Amino acid sequence: NLAISMAKLGKKVGILDADIYGPNIPRMLDEVNTQPQVVGNKLKPILSHGVEMMSMGVLMEEGMSLIWRGSMIMKAIEQLLRDVLWSDLDVLFLDMPPGTGDVALTVFQSLPVEGVVIVSSPQDLVQMVVGKAVRMAEMMHVPVLGLIENMAYITCPHCDERIEPYGPSKLAETAAAFNLKPLGQ
Numbered sequence: 001n002l003a004i005s006m007a008k009l010g011k012k013v014g015i016l017d018a019d020i021y022g023p024n025i026p027r028m029l030d031e032v033n034t035q036p037q038v039v040g041n042k043l044k045p046i047l048s049h050g051v052e053m054m055s056m057g058v059l060m061e062e063g064m065s066l067i068w069r070g071s072m073i074m075k076a077i078e079q080l081l082r083d084v085l086w087s088d089l090d091v092l093f094l095d096m097p098p099g100t101g102d103v104a105l106t107v108f109q110s111l112p113v114e115g116v117v118i119v120s121s122p123q124d125l126v127q128m129v130v131g132k133a134v135r136m137a138e139m140m141h142v143p144v145l146g147l148i149e150n151m152a153y154i155t156c157p158h159c160d161e162r163i164e165p166y167g168p169s170k171l172a173e174t175a176a177a178f179n180l181k182p183l184g185q
Helices: 002-008 070-082 102-110 126-139 171-177
Strands: 013-017 046-048 051-055 091-095 116-120 144-149 182-184
Touching: 002 013, 002 051, 002 091, 070 102, 102 126, 116 126, 126 144, 126 171, 144 171, 171 182
Parallel strands: 013 051, 013 091, 116 144, 144 182
Antiparallel strands: 046 051
């Protein structure tokens, strides 16, 4: 949503689905069956909703499991960054997997990351994961731009009632606990 919103504002935007084990961006953009074009020895990103996109989800069979170790993950991320013909983008979003594993470390060590947005949800255990992500960003000297709470609520299409399927919002509480700016739900 952030990428598409920026594109609608006239920015040249790309999104790299860096969640190698659970690439969901092609499904979110309804591009699961779209294959990227090959130009020379590089891939051309898929243009969807005004956003350039690349993901392992369009490079492998749907439902296929990857059983890769850290070095293979790091190589895949590097190739998705360098072997894709990204245009002259204003912003490249990286959709990262949860946690502080190999993907985050590879990205923080190999790219000039200008900032991260931490995504949480209302579940109690999420605060622990948010804390680890914030501490990792601090250790890598990457600014944390703020906090978004995902899965906070849905609006009933029949009565417009706000339903909180995962419990009450913890956005304010989590943001305060880690001195983060709440950006929205």
